[in-house]
Amino acid sequence: MKTEDERYIARTYKRQPIALVRGDGAKVWDFEGKEYIDCFAGLAVLNVGHSHPKVVRAITVQAEKIMHTSNVYYILPQIELAKLLHDISGGYRSFFCNSGAEANEAAIKLVRKYTKKSEIICAKNSFHGRTITTLSATGQEKYKKDFGPMSREFKHVEYGNIRELESAITDDTAAVMLEPIQGEGGVVVPPEGYLEDVRRLCDETRTLFVLDEVQTGFCRTGAMFAWQLFGVEPDIFTVAKALGGGFPIGAMLAKPGIMDTFRAGDHASTFGGAHLACTAAKAALEVMLEEDLAKRAGELGGYLKERLETLKEKHSIIKEIRGHGLMVGMEMDIPCSDIVDLARKRGLLINCTHDTVVRFLPPLVIEKYQLDRALEILDEVLDEAGIDCI
Ligand SMILES: Cc1ncc(COP(=O)(O)O)c(C=O)c1O
Known part of the structure; x- marks a missing residue:
């Protein structure tokens, strides 16, 4: 996949090593059938979810x-x-x-x-x-x-x-x-x-x-x-x-x-x-x-920020949580690309922007249980990275 991509396409993108082939709401699947919770939404595009x-x-x-x-x-x-x-x-x-x-x-x-x-x-x-x-x-x-x-x-x-x-x-x-x-x-x-x-x-x-x-x-x-x-x-x-x-x-x-x-x-x-x-x-x-997605984003966003604040108390590399609705950034003490990789391997798609900010931009139709699972994965990833928990 990588070889052909690089052979035929301008090399302007630093791609993650998966190809997504199907989506439904906040879930996506890669071409090997592996399922992911999508907290990136194609870079803030799929607000109504995949293939509504x-x-x-x-x-x-x-x-x-x-x-x-x-x-x-x-x-x-x-x-x-x-x-x-x-x-x-x-x-x-x-x-x-x-x-x-x-x-x-x-x-x-x-x-x-x-x-x-x-x-x-x-x-x-x-x-x-x-x-x-x-x-x-x-x-x-x-x-x-x-x-x-x-x-x-x-x-x-x-x-x-x-x-x-x-x-x-x-x-x-x-x-x-x-x-x-x-x-x-x-x-x-x-x-x-x-x-x-x-x-x-x-x-x-x-x-x-x-x-x-x-x-x-x-x-x-x-x-x-x-x-x-x-x-x-x-x-x-x-x-x-x-x-x-x-x-x-x-x-x-x-x-x-x-x-x-x-x-x-x-x-x-x-x-x-x-x-x-x-x-x-x-x-x-x-x-x-x-579907009143504005209200939903406000409510779920408040919940997400609250849960991330709890993670911040546990993981000292989290510096700050900020954002409104379901546009949330988690500023880290370290570059966050490894966290994105570890999360993807465990079935969660997140994004790293500005080198040190983990960005959450899920589809606004994401279910609360999916957000909970995403947070569980993130907690595991921060543990797995061996990153100094207090
Ligand atoms: C605030 C803002 N303005 C403009 C753009 C450019 O949009 P596009 O990539 O559709 O040209 C972006 C893309 O990320 C953006 O975030």
């Missing part, structure tokens, strides 16, 4: 009718999805694309056209994508090394430091762009009141406030969007990952008065908002609403 029957049915029915026509024609599933997003967000208008990076690219273009300014302030330790512009927005040097020059119109300030942001905003600033919780940066939750202060500062300086909800969106943090959890309304926000229930789709959502700056021809995507993707997304959103 309603998403599968919607895609199947749509695929038999028509899959793609381009945005040259009206796309009925796109209108239905945009209406649903409008209703659950309280009035935002959508531009559809295929990924998180593309959604952020669209936001950056809109911000520049609307404000007629180019400078955007982002946070250190942030992640906004891998295209050159979104890499420029990203506040982590390790992703940019070897790919310069970056776009120069991005400034980076310390996440959570409102004074630093205040002094960074100038007459040339078009927007502030942040993640409501930094995901790839190691599940970093902003200090209380920070996002509200950013909103106030943006209002005072007539600067646009953009939130990147690519990882936090769609019930992950205990609210449909994390900005609802923190009680702040951005001017623009971007989504992708969980929107399609496993099917690729992204969107940039803006208040209509801002979105209307975009005119025909200003931005486009061949595949953006096509029939299959929008049908999948509408079905996934309906599942999130019907």
Whole structure:
């Protein structure tokens, strides 16, 4: 598997040595039939679980009718999805694309056209994508090394430091762009009141406030969007990952008065908002609403954090537990890739981000008994690693 993968595919991924071939809710199986509890959800994508029957049915029915026509024609599933997003967000208008990076690219273009300014302030330790512009927005040097020059119109300030942001905003600033919780940066939750202060500062300086909800969106943090959890309304926000229930789709959502700056021809995507993707997304959103996954993520997330705090008392290499809903990070004293390997061997999929943070991003439909089993495995793994228990 490894040899063929490396022979035919660009070697841009450091793969774990398994191939998953089937999934159901929070369970997945590899090609040898081994079962795993999935606490990674394809990197915060499978919020409704693997192969949710309603998403599968919607895609199947749509695929038999028509899959793609381009945005040259009206796309009925796109209108239905945009209406649903409008209703659950309280009035935002959508531009559809295929990924998180593309959604952020669209936001950056809109911000520049609307404000007629180019400078955007982002946070250190942030992640906004891998295209050159979104890499420029990203506040982590390790992703940019070897790919310069970056776009120069991005400034980076310390996440959570409102004074630093205040002094960074100038007459040339078009927007502030942040993640409501930094995901790839190691599940970093902003200090209380920070996002509200950013909103106030943006209002005072007539600067646009953009939130990147690519990882936090769609019930992950205990609210449909994390900005609802923190009680702040951005001017623009971007989504992708969980929107399609496993099917690729992204969107940039803006208040209509801002979105209307975009005119025909200003931005486009061949595949953006096509029939299959929008049908999948509408079905996934309906599942999130019907199954009240925001509430479920809030409740199960609280339980997970409590149980991890108990593990922290036992295992001294756990430094801190943080997060909201089912987006939880466990900061370790040591690099955590070995813990991920040991857990996988015992049937648990977790992820290590920012070198030392074990990240839990399970499907929001995960059952409590599955979470309990995941925690049992984690406890065994920390013991097995012989890692100094108190
Ligand atoms: C906050 C955030 N923004 C943007 C992206 C990029 O999304 P994509 O990989 O779909 O381009 C990611 C991906 O992890 C992300 O976490």
